Amino acid sequence: MATTKTATLTIRVEPHLKEALRAAAQSEHRSVANMVEVMIREHCEKNNIAIETPTKSDQQREQ
Template identity: 65%
Template structure:
């Protein structure tokens, strides 16, 4: 299985929202980073936003 490069995302959120995220991640036995990814993938799936597979890149984008 090939490893996939990951991208770093840094953002600021309200401390109460962060605590909610930490609690959700703990309940799912996930890291906070993985929980954020799961939430984003769920949102995109429910709203018709395609996420390319790891080896696919959108044309003209540098994935930054």
């Protein structure tokens, strides 16, 4: 199974927002990083923002 490379995203948020994110992630048995990814995907879907997915040939070139 091919693995997809990931990118690092560093952000600053107020402590109470970080705690809310941690609580949301915990309630869904997710990591904070995965919770952020899910929230981004849901936001994009709700607002008709396309998320490009790499093709198989793109992934092979990265390897």
